[in-house]
Amino acid sequence: MIDFSKHYVIGDETPSREFDAMADGRAKGLIPRDYDEFPQGFYAAAPAWDLASLPLVPWDEIPDRIAYMEEKKIRLIDMVKAESKFEALDQNGQGYCWFYSGTAAVMALRIRNNQPYQRLSAHSGAWVIKNGRDQGGWGAQGLDFLKERGVMPTSIWTEKSMDGGRFNTPANWVVAAEYRATEGFVDLNPRQYDRELTVQQIITCYLNCIPVISDFNWWGHSVCGLWCYDAYPSKRKNDPSRYAANEILNSWKKSWGQNGYGILKDSKAFPDGATGPRNAWGN
């Protein structure tokens, strides 16, 4: 078993206020997606996982590939952490986590692509979707908008600002279009239907340096997932609980966890809803 003592961990054996979403005073904003009303593949821009377009990494290969990428430091999380300009986002106590998780994913993709660094203002998209109200949502809802219209840089929509009357202009949205998620994104299986498949999809994304926008119902929160560890190597390779240590990037400033990162373990590890944007707009 891996020693996670140097990480900030939220797991079954590490009591934390984060366990109890309702008791925690910080705003999160996740509204659990109703998969009956918004089933997998509901969003036109988010087709259900297509094995032909992104083959799943076989269970047998997963432990070796995890070890290889960790050894070589070629994970997306390595790239993001190595970008000195990047700092965890801050949703400023408002219920916009569901757009912050997608915005962090776009920023991570841009780092992966070696594109010019740009801090993005997630409030821009969330404000427009909710018409200026401080309301919750879910990750796929935010990412749908991110693919359609993008997100504004903080240079044109001041970070954490609710002043949509000032910043919500067509000209600004033309700029925001440069910061779209593209290449479609895959709508991962909701885990209540097939937990094994969901975990295999998440790990496949990570092994291909694709961030996973992850909605956690127990937390009432949506964050950007970046890596799963081979936490319990004595378990079977196809046992999802073997990989139940999911390192995420939160949107509660860098003062949360370790510079904004934390590991969700065990029963807290895997999201209830997830999407994986494969790419970001060029230039």
Place this chain on the structure above:
Amino acid sequence: MKFPMFLVLLVSLVVTPIYAQVEITNRFEVKVKKAQAVVTSTTVTSVQVVSEDGASIGKPNEKEGEPVVSNGQDVGVVLVEVGRPWEEVAVKVRSTTANFINLLPGVYATKDPGTHQVNVSVLSVVPPVLWDDALVTVIVGGEVPGPSPGPTPQPQPPSPNGPPIDGPGLRVLFVYETAESLPRELEEVFYGNQVRSFINSVVVKVDEQPEFRLVDQDAQFTDPNHRFAKALVRPRSSIPWLIISNGTTGYEGPFPGGVSATLELVRSFVPLQATVTTSVPKIVMYSAEGCIPCATFKRVELPKLVGIDFSSKPPVSSVSLVPTFDIYVGAKSRRLVGYQTAANLLSIIEGMK
């Protein structure tokens, strides 16, 4: 007696759909039409009898001549059709080579001659939120192709004989498919710090950003004439694909292998002026204030580096961790990230000689 004459020119713009290129977008339709400003001149002769003190006598006698129609300037017209009231949408028609004026809702015209790439963006300003854009070509003047709609023009790639990426200096593009797993030996090439740091350190920089990108083969660019967009439309025979350009020549092809082979290939295109040539081995350490390993290195290891041209600098943009060491021996260079012992550095220098 004076008989002032008034010449009245009535100019009407007649839009004649001679040529059209059509791009159908998801929600909006953008049409391009070539047109001409047809000038209709009508002479009106007015005769007014005026007394010597300037008073008009009687009504002026006006006589309108025959209208004279002449072909005027060629005009390019972009027609944007939306299924919603105009007050609910914002339309932007932009081109770097032509100035468009908004004649009517959804009608934009330019008289600037030439072939123009025009970006048309339509954005709803009230819910439901819709967004769409299209790239169209507007030709003003010159030969007029047939009337049938043609395909959306693709950006013109550079000449096959020229450098594969426009612009002077070294530039590198990794092209791959994000929906496919990379071959194992290329994962470190694409995502490892060694290759990324090296290439970032040797390519030219635009706005301080190294001209090195990893792009999906289907990556979309706002500007189709962006140098990387143009490089992306060049023919490829496989994926992943490597493009290197030093402004005069370059490489386009599969990756030659793993990290070492890729670095060697990129290094072979580094312009001479970018290579630090030195007869005395040189080490540049990038360090930062408060970096304890950097201070330790200077205290413990540096005194052991005899015969080495050593300097310490603040980190540059390609350096993400401190300490980072750049080692130069002759025309060879190597970058090491993290704390190093003097023995290790001297051993590496020996190996580079």
